[in-house]
Amino acid sequence: MTPFTYHKPASVADALALLAEPGATPLGGGTNLVDLMRKGVETPDHLVDVQDLPLGEIAETDDGGLRIGALVSNTALAAHDRVRRDYRMVSEATLAGASQQLRNRATTGGNLLQRTRCYYFTEPGYPCNKREPGSGCPAKDGFNRIHAILGESDACIATHPSDMCVALAALDATVEIEGRGGQRQVPLVDFHLLPGDTPDVETVLAADEIITAVTLPPPSDASRQSVYVKVRDRQSYAFALVSVAAGLALGADGQVEDVRLALGGVAHKPWRAFDAEDLLRGGPATDDAFRQAGEAIVADATGYGHNDFKIPLAPRTVAVALGKALARAQRASGDAR
């Protein structure tokens, strides 16, 4: 590990002042950053530990949504009554991530900012355009079973590892950002970037800004009747090969009235499937329709060999998730009757 100075500010303003220093990096739960520092992938000069900032609350917003402080732990978020009831996929996605010990430490803001688990990024001995722009991408003709099939670029085929963010993307969450110039709000689907020619730039967050909260809009039937399905190589402590956050609301005719769909494990960012939602909305809530919507998502997908299986797996997983959301929607309407 490279030597660094350590700061633990008590206010957001102090934190922002410290982060203005070149080479400063915010430290949350440390579940990803500390690993990367030990590997020599991250070499911050200054660590700004934000854990004392007053950002640890989950509060209701005026419109009935939820404002989740950036320092709310994954465990607390997943266990929150209203999250479990009104935004079920968020609770399920969060519990699908990492292990209990890591979820106890990991923060909401940190979850958004975690780095890819691409093997070639996390070992500094390899070239990597994300770590050392211009050095190349060994994943493309290396072992790429866990890599992206959507939105990737010649420079980078890494995936975003978060589960929580997939559900947040599906539910139109907003990221609250604070810098020395003031606050701004960014839709979560616009917060993470595709790799393009600059895979080293992963989010719209500037170096001297921090995430203060993530806001969920008021709940809907689709957010309540929702599910997170994660397909992985082992049942705990494994990143998604493909994951799907799905929410569904039915009209009186049994047709799809509202639908939310986002995928993890397939792209450099949580992959909100807007087009597939459009295909489904107003149509039949059937397995065939679900599968077709999934097929549409991967119509232009690219495999790199080892990850080719994700192309058929993604629509299958979409159908599984929508099927479970449908069962929840039907149960809810049954309960209502």
Next chain:
Amino acid sequence: MTTTQTTPIIGQATRRVTGPLKVSGQATYAAEFSKDFGPELAHGVLVTTMAASGRIASIDTEQAEAAPGVVRVFTHLNAPELPYEEPVMRPQVQPQVGDPLRPLQTDQIFFSGQTVAVVVAETLEQAEHAATLVRVTVDEAPADTNLHAARQRPEADEEQDTPRVSAPKKPAENSTMTGRPSDVTVGDPDAAFEAAAHTVDLDIEIKTLVNHPIEPHATIAWWEGNKLTVHDKTQWVDNARHKLALAFGIRQEEIDLKVDALNTAKDAVESVLGIRESSVRVITPFTGGGFGSGLRTWPHTFLTAMAARELDRPVRLVLTRAEMFTSVGHRPHNLQRVRLGADADGRLQSVIHEGWQETSVYEEYTMNLLNTTRMAYATPNLRTTYRLVPLNVQTPTSMRAPGECSGAHALEVTMDALAAEMGMDPLELRRRNNATHDVQGTPFSSKHLAEAYDLGAEKIGWADRPLAPRSMRDGDDWVGLGVSSTFYPANRIKASASARLLPDGTAQVHTAASDMGPGTYVSMTMVAADTLGLPLDKVRFALGDSDFPHAPVHGGSMTMASVGPAVRAACQAAVQAVIELAIDDDASPLAGASANDVRLEHGELIGPGGRETLMDAVRRHGEPVEATAASGPNKLQMLMPSDYVFHSYGCVFARVRVDARTGEPRVEKVVAVNDVGKVINPTTAASQTIGGVVMGIGMALMEEAILDPNFHRYANDTLAEYHALTNRDAPEIEAHFVGEPDYELNPLGARGVGEIATVGTSSAVINAITHATGVRVLSLPATLDKVLHAV
């Protein structure tokens, strides 16, 4: 009167005596002995190479040496030249052919991850930082890690001194792990295969697996003059002592004699030399797993001792998890072709099993890949052909059931393919081929496989299993049942122990054995207490110190069968010494009796004229009574002439579910039934079996160290990405035992549990997946992408 034990101990379910120490953090593992040191303890960190082949062109250590807290940076340019002698007769834990890595003694690079420098600093953090500042440049040579391509090449000429890299090579004569031939032919297997009514021919692949005990390998070493003391994570303190002594050229005359001593009782040699204290001492009371990674003594241990000597202060070095992939061996990548031919009734007529296995370019690591095939089933015609392929990887090492596990997997998957080809129940096929003797015609000492099949079938509900695949469906899951036989040779070698009976009514028993988790502490305490007729809490058993009487390697499932009889013999010898004292003591009710007329029963010495407890006699004597004894053959039992083949058998049944939409495989239940002779402690034997099954499921479904094809380096070198089973993946597991004590092998009748426990699980799971989905996965692990197309 002193306390005696009147009810049986051996065979009773007994908790670990070390349990409270372990759960309260008081069991001290190698790296944790840092608590015994102050700031004089320096910390070493390795620098490893990215390049997989070539020569070091330059190493720039200037920046590292200038970093805060750095004491010294050792490279091949400044490390002292050390003897690194090899014993004339190498212990079986290391390859018989080739030269072990002599760290920092050469500029040659053989594999990615090889150590090229050690940074020693005042603190761990300072050493870690400075290690990142060492700049290594390598003149790279082409590297090769492609076993598939190498398999296709013509075989290397046996007569060549230096084999062609990357070509199959027959292991040197008598160089195999157990000293048995690699290639065996019985009858005319080719003609029999051609003539057989039913045949199958499968190519099977098992990727690299890494032992990954949870305790990382670690060493603390310090010197007092010429005496070296080491805490080292090891499964064999005596061999670590021996190898360290050879490396540093300590007491050469002693070492030469101890070459033989490794396979005999250490005390005998020490008495010849009049040496009571060795100049190298290895102390490792606890070993947190190993699965074979602690059999050999690895470069980092020598480097730690070297740094301690050069710096004249204690040094501690702990491997990182990434370094655990390339520093302490692994289960080698292997390819196997299995051909089976059977007559119309399913009786095997021909078994042809070929294996190609990677080794390093500097040592020939052999394992028992095809040995079990020669023991598995009755067949008149058989051929096994075993080839090594030197590649740019570290030398592999033994990982739990080394060879047997991989070889049995391929054989048992192919047996299922044969059953499918015949339309026969796969369990019935195995029953029909159950052998009463090995292929050379020697009978087994004891074999209860048929009972194991019956019990396992009952416990898993085999009778209700439809023959055809894809015929069990539950909701969104395909469900399947699979079976595999299990095999592991029973072994034994000489071990020794000391027993010391104290006037306070307690006994101390010592041996240089290890306990990497199976419960050596409790089982040996049980043997001693049983022999002496004492309650368990009156016996203090200690192990893991090379100053204790010699014990063989804690591997090969032979600790119980080897060390157990030595403990019993030492206790019996101590009892005999007490009897001699008592019959000479007028105050004893046994006074004047002949020693032959006195026997020990439930802790009481009973003579013609009276009786007293053993420990009363010791108390009256007023001083400890001590005896040392050895027991067992000088060579591995399997290499000794014998009327019997000593071998364990059993079976594993697995029920799996495969998600019909996503292909995710999950194991729902496993029933393991093994015949291991006498079960000394049912609690720890079941625990070992469950652990072995868990490891086997990991092998079947998810474990794989992935070699990047361009950089020749393990890509997934973390425990986050190298997937071992989690609790959530572990199913309901039943462990059952059948059989009877095998007194032909040793006086306790125990054959050992540790390795047969993991053999067969992977094949039972793969066979169950085939039954569920119709897909026979031929390349492990069976990740969902390999069945997705068919579900």
